[in-house]
Amino acid sequence: MRRVSIYDTTLRDGTQAEDFSLSLPDKIRVALKLDDLGIDYIEGGWPGSNPKDQGFFEEIRNYELKHARIAAFGSTHHPGTRPEKDANLRSLLDAKTRVITLFGKSWTIHVKDALKISLERNLELIRDSLAYLRPHVETLFYDAEHFFDGFRADPEYALTTLEKAVEGGAECLILCDTNGGNLPSFIEEAMRAVRERFPGVPLGIHAHNDSDLAVANSLKAVEMGAVQVQGTFNGVGERCGNANLCSIIPNLCLKMNVPCLEPDKLKKLRAVSRFILELANMPPNRYQPYVGRSAFAHKGGVHIAAVERNPATYEHIDPELVGNRRRFLISEVSGKAAVRYKADEYGISLSSTDPVALEVLKQIKELEYQGYQFEAAEASFELLINRAMGRSKRYFELIGFRVVDQKLSEEEEPVSEATIRVRVGGQEEHTAALGHGPVNALDNALRKALEKFYPELKGVELSDYKVRVLPGKEGTASKVRVLIESYDGKEHWGTVGVSHDILEASWQALVDSINYKMYMSEKEKGESRKDT
Ligand SMILES: CC(=O)SCCNC(=O)CCNC(=O)[C@H](O)C(C)(C)COP(=O)(O)OP(=O)(O)OC[C@H]1O[C@@H](n2cnc3c(N)ncnc32)[C@H](O)[C@@H]1OP(=O)(O)O
Numbered sequence: 177m178r179r180v181s182i183y184d185t186t187l188r189d190g191t192q193a194e195d196f197s198l199s200l201p202d203k204i205r206v207a208l209k210l211d212d213l214g215i216d217y218i219e220g221g222w223p224g225s226n227p228k229d230q231g232f233f234e235e236i237r238n239y240e241l242k243h244a245r246i247a248a249f250g251s252t253h254h255p256g257t258r259p260e261k262d263a264n265l266r267s268l269l270d271a272k273t274r275v276i277t278l279f280g281k282s283w284t285i286h287v288k289d290a291l292k293i294s295l296e297r298n299l300e301l302i303r304d305s306l307a308y309l310r311p312h313v314e315t316l317f318y319d320a321e322h323f324f325d326g327f328r329a330d331p332e333y334a335l336t337t338l339e340k341a342v343e344g345g346a347e348c349l350i351l352c353d354t355n356g357g358n359l360p361s362f363i364e365e366a367m368r369a370v371r372e373r374f375p376g377v378p379l380g381i382h383a384h385n386d387s388d389l390a391v392a393n394s395l396k397a398v399e400m401g402a403v404q405v406q407g408t409f410n411g412v413g414e415r416c417g418n419a420n421l422c423s424i425i426p427n428l429c430l431k432m433n434v435p436c437l438e439p440d441k442l443k444k445l446r447a448v449s450r451f452i453l454e455l456a457n458m459p460p461n462r463y464q465p466y467v468g469r470s471a472f473a474h475k476g477g478v479h480i481a482a483v484e485r486n487p488a489t490y491e492h493i494d495p496e497l498v499g500n501r502r503r504f505l506i507s508e509v510s511g512k513a514a515v516r517y518k519a520d521e522y523g524i525s526l527s528s529t530d531p532v533a534l535e536v537l538k539q540i541k542e543l544e545y546q547g548y549q550f551e552a553a554e555a556s557f558e559l560l561i562n563r564a565m566g567r568s569k570r571y572f573e574l575i576g577f578r579v580v581d582q583k584l585s586e587e588e589e590p591v592s593e594a595t596i597r598v599r600v601g602g603q604e605e606h607t608a609a610l611g612h613g614p615v616n617a618l619d620n621a622l623r624k625a626l627e628k629f630y631p632e633l634k635g636v637e638l639s640d641y642k643v644r645v646l647p648g649k650e651g652t653a654s655k656v657r658v659l660i661e662s663y664d665g666k667e668h669w670g671t672v673g674v675s676h677d678i679l680e681a682s683w684q685a686l687v688d689s690i691n692y693k694m695y696m697s698e699k700e701k702g703e704s705r706k707d708t
């Protein structure tokens with residue numbers, strides 16, 4: 177079976193993306209993670225570019241990699257000098273990597289307008305730079321920048337640049353769709369011509385995503401015989417990004433029967449994708465194929481009912497193969513099967529025909545019509561099921577609250593203060609607290625009042641707070657939906673509130689958050705009592 181090598185350029189082309197930057201220690205951590213995953217080549221940077229990239233190549237030598245080979249990237253030598261005098265080629269050799277990848281120009285407008293040299297001189301640059309590096313490095317790759325655009329403009333010249341690369345000693349010709357503007361049909365046409373001209377020379381592909389086709393173009397190239405695919409994790413890269421390895425790898429392994437990772441490693445794909453985003457402090461794209469949080473999230477009632485019977489009805493692969501998981505979302509488009517499934521997840525046994533399931537379904541549809549949403553507020557949904565089953569418990573009773581927001585001068589920040597009275601059992605508690613804004617003040621006052629009775633609330637914090645104005649009445653008279661995420665050091669949970677009054681909506685979500693924490697604590701205690 178033909179194997180395709182994966183060449184990762186997250187640390188080089190990936191860092192050419194807007195808002196994607198990694199420190200030197202983080203670049204090392206990413207390289208080790210990619211090695212552990214079984215990536216064949218890791219392009220660490222352009223050593224002639226900046227001290228961080230130089231530092232990477234010095235530092236990575238201290239690690240013994242299990243599988244990957246580190247590649248240094250750079251351009252052909254400067255037109256105004258000779259290879260042996262060129263600082264860029266020198267820094268490539270100084271990087272002391274087992275692999276060097278050199279890029280050169282294939283497109284006549286680049287030679288004439290970007291380099292401002294003759295077409296003949298560019299051919300010399302390519303051949304002489306590679307020939308100079310050849311004796312000093314184990315593996316030498318050639319990235320033919322803008323190959324496909326160059327081939328469209330002047331096929332013979334583009335093919336001649338490849339000829340010079342082969343003469344210079346390149347072992348693999350990587351054809352680049354640098355501007356990301358080509359369609360799979362053209363990739364096929366150009367690659368057929370390259371194959372005919374260079375029979376037996378290994379080919380690779382490096383595609384950008386400006387037409388949203390980088391993955392498709394990379395797979396087409398593999399169909400046409402490419403044995404190396406270059407790309408980045410999560411598709412980060414210059415402009416619209418590079419070909420996304422998080423899609424290419426599973427497509428090759430699972431759809432095209434072209435192995436490129438060990439089967440047990442594929443399960444780590446999602447974790448590696450997340451790890452890199454975390455280090456770069458970038459939010460994950462929940463809709464990302466294969467590895468996104470929503471990639472196997474089912475919402476339509478008909479879908480959920482069918483997936484429960486046979487997951488293949490609405491899933492193209494088993495999510496666990498790439499380390500992802502199936503999720504069923506509760507919403508107004510749910511049906512009985514979704515409610516029963518969710519109840520089951522919470523340890524509540526319900527049949528689809530149980531009147532409670534039908535009541536819960538009716539309530540969800542009504543509440544969503546009012547503006548509630550339970551997809552990100554599963555804790556509120558679980559409490560709703562408990563209420564419908566007559567199992568909910570009241571942990572406190574509100575006697576009243578007042579929130580005051582004072583701004584005393586233009587220069588000063590406003591001060592928010594909340595006072596609250598609650599009753600727990602027969603006991604009344606009256607507290608006040610300040611906060612960064614009225615909701616924070618109310619949250620602080622409520623927790624201060626309750627912590628005396630429920631010490632477990634001390635560890636709970638509000639980790640996210642979102643307000644959304646709902647369509648309906650104009651401007652400030654509209655209803656708002658508040659989604660709160662809470663965290664107790666172990667778990668996150670989401671709750672929701674809706675009202676015309678932002679404080680009332682926040683209050684509903686806060687109360688659900690506290691009730692949920694208390695309910696879970698009791699559930700845990702019950703379970704640990706059962707265990708002992
Ligand atoms: C398609 C790709 O992704 S290619 C990689 C692109 N990545 C990057 O550019 C990131 C790293 N780059 C850098 O740090 C800097 O641009 C450097 C260090 C490489 C060069 O910096 P500078 O010397 O200041 O030049 P500058 O950034 O203006 O780039 C233009 C120079 O590169 C030269 N150049 C560009 N491509 C090539 C090539 N294939 N072969 C030889 N020289 C080249 C140009 O001739 C020009 O030189 P000139 O100004 O003497 O005419």
Ligand SMILES: CC(=O)C(=O)O
Nearest residue numbers: 279319321322352354
């Ligand atoms: C080499 C490279 O990064 C490109 O052509 O896009």
